Amino acid sequence: MTGTGSLAIIIGLPLAVALVFLALSWFERRSGAARGPGFFQRNGVAVGLYLIIAVGFWALFIIVLPQVAMVDMSFRPKLPPSQMGGPKDLYTLENYRYFLFGSTTSTASWNTLHIKAFFLTIGVSILITALNFAISYPLAFHMAYSAGVGRLRMLLLLLIIPYWVNEILRAFAFRVLLSSGGVVNKALLGAGLIAEPVDFLGADVGLYMGLSYAYLLMMIFPLYNAIESLDRNQVEAARDLGAPWWHIHAFVVMPHAKPGIASGCTLVFMLCAGALAAPLVLGGPRTLWFTPIVYDRFYQAFNWPQGAAYAFILLVTCILFVLTVLKAFKLGLGEITR
């Protein structure tokens, strides 16, 4: 952003939003759609101001403007600070060109390394999401449907303990397990099943297991919440009418738990595709994952516009994934973020 231009946005956008709100409330009042006391009447001046300032600051300065700034930067060339806002500071596609072709100017050859890492990240994230759903669903169903109160409390407690151990430590645990001198290799060696240590981390087994492990609970809790609200009589009725067990799940439980399934899947996918800790800790030197590449654009190549472009590509992918899931499940955004 150039100096005056960005200042105009920083001051102009909040003003514009305030005007839209004023116009809308005036319009609704006139058309009789809104009844009762007005905003300040209803909350009082002090509380009203607090609400407006808190939400305005949050929505504009913490959420929207940073995203706008990042997208804006991704379309600008890398320049030394002295030339920012100068004649060379024009909108350009070179950062995106670099992602596709590995060069800011030529389009002769594809940037296979980055493109491959990108698609691998997306593909593996989708697989891990599906895997985690398969692992979590039976337990979530059991917890919601057939576990007694005492048992349920114990299961929840057991689930919550690993939940607050941070991602890096969880990844570290897998390193302790799977490294060449780790527990699994020692056990296999000791049992005589293998002659020399298997390089789990180099083969990315560690990374994929670590990712699946790290976000397992993000799948369980939404699933459990969704299945729990199902009326037991529906399952009983289906059973009495002779439905086989897989019918009950496919046509009674899962349709009801749709919001939970969608919510768990979007969360796990987003966290996997955006995971940084697990690839850093568990990835081998040849591991392909997209987020470390983004990180290196910033702190190895010191090319912030390029990093912003890569981040934007990742963001668009996640948005597309969320939209696809919502479309496939015929849900609204409000239903999955409950």
Next chain:
Amino acid sequence: MKPGLVSRLLFAVYIGAFFVYLLGPLAVMGISAFNTPAYPQVWPIEGLTLDWFGKLLADEDMMYGLRTSLWIGVLVVAISVPIGLAGAIVMTQIQARLRSTYYLVVVSPVLTPGIIIGISTVVFWREFTTVTGMKFLYDGIVLTVLGQASYISAYCMLVILARLQRFDRAQEEAALDLGASYPQVFRHILLPYLKPALFSAAVLAFLASFENYNTTTFSILADKTLTTILAGRVRQGTTPAISALAVLIIGATLIGALAYELVKRREDARAQSRRQAAAEAEERELAGELAGAAA
């Protein structure tokens, strides 16, 4: 219908495998914290030791990071809970035709990868502080608090909103009829009603801030938090001191979870006895009335 023995057995095996997968790695890591070898090792146990805990506590960097993380956590709670509260209240009052847009904007950070939040925060505030000349705001801790507040405020809002939606508006109207002003209703009716949700939101916000890595690693700039230092250590090599840290965190989580369970049980018991007392009082009153009517 009773499920057959085979399927019950299969299910038990599944549950067992699930929890081995979930807790096994943590247990293995935990054991290595008490074993003497310098490389995290579980078996053979060459000697029990608490040295690794001592090494951890003597680690200046780690302790510095811990202090920064705690400080950031407190600031995030101080910002995110009020924002979340305001966000939830506005959600219930906003014009119907703006509600879905508003919801989309404020919930979007929950579905945005953490590194993108971190990157956009740094990019924007670098620009903002340069343009407005407020360079002192371009600071790792400030940026991290702002970046984390984006999605943690949304968590807080969702927690508070869940309780706010069950709020009985009649209470508010009763207070207004009795002559309370709107600010008084907010202060004496709404806030006390929301207290449990505000408390949960604060705990959630602190924990989410404390364990965050993806956003923090970008927004912390040259400063360090516990998670960023930890990431550096883990990449350099593995030492049981890191396992010791994990043991401490798991311990703290366990104590916290048990304390919460106890408080909840006591509250449940209190609510139960209150209900019982109310029922008894009602019965007595009814009996008294009946006796009065008979006499």
